[in-house]
Amino acid sequence: MFSKATEYALRATIYIAQKSSDKNKPGMAEIAKAIDSPQSFTAKILQLLTKNNKIVSSVRGPNGGFFLTDKAKKLPVRSILEAMGEDEVLEKCVLGLKQCSEAKPCPMHTNYKLIKGQLIDLFETKSIQSLADEFENGGAKLNNRIK
Amino acid sequence: MFSKATEYALRATIYIAQKSSDKNKPGMAEIAKAIDSPQSFTAKILQLLTKNNKIVSSVRGPNGGFFLTDKAKKLPVRSILEAMGEDEVLEKCVLGLKQCSEAKPCPMHTNYKLIKGQLIDLFETKSIQSLADEFENGGAKLNNRIK
DNA sequence: ATAATTAAGGATAAATTTGTCCTTAATTAT
């Protein structure tokens, strides 16, 4: 559904939201390990999410790392997709027509639009914070390594 | 959601299902034009769908082209995804965990699984034939060029 | 001030996806 980059972005952001505090900000090594992603690549992705302080914030130097402001935690998950330039996935025609519309619907449209609506609603309603709460609190995981 | 290749595969198959008959089998040029796809690339994709006569059938030579057997028309849309090796998209974890499971759910799982179920149901229930019926009959389109 | 730590950023490489072109093989019409 999403690119690897966006999957890493989602997992990393949720991890940071849950783990960061004033005292403790996870660094790249910790994050990549926790979400089971390639470290250098994930670093690039966090750079994107940090640019203009869109979603993720960071501090350099010893005890530095990544964190989310309270404001950022309240953002809908969709804002991560937007920062990754991949939120059009939610709006796309499932058969790849240039527009998904009632005016010129594809043969799947009538059935798919119901699902699409729920998908959009999910990503717009769920906040980053609420996903962070699911993580560990609700027993949700951000990797599924055996150990 | 799907790769371009799979989008072309879906559109092309639906088009062929609707347009082909004993007397008339659309060729590559016609298909690519109708579904607004790059011809040579689409040809490769139809080769995949034709291999082992999985979904699409073909005849070479004058008045040759592509068609679907009645049996093929009754296949679920998901079988096209399978032929393209891309049906795992339906089963995947939305955050990219290696497994989507109740045992080790990601933070989106509880909400997403409801949508996922509908998505799987849609692709397993809808037949290629029923989509072909939507096309032109039901006013559905396989491209949205202005003209 | 200095050294240590950590993210930012640039350059580059590998892998995959998307796409084109040309030749070959099969089939049909004449």
Added chain:
DNA sequence: ATAATTAAGGACAAATTTATCCTTAATTAT
């Protein structure tokens, strides 16, 4: 039989995505 038509298939090219590595800049601890 021959020529025309059309899909099959191989080789290759372009574009995009994924990934690594190394240097630079900022910050902190000493």
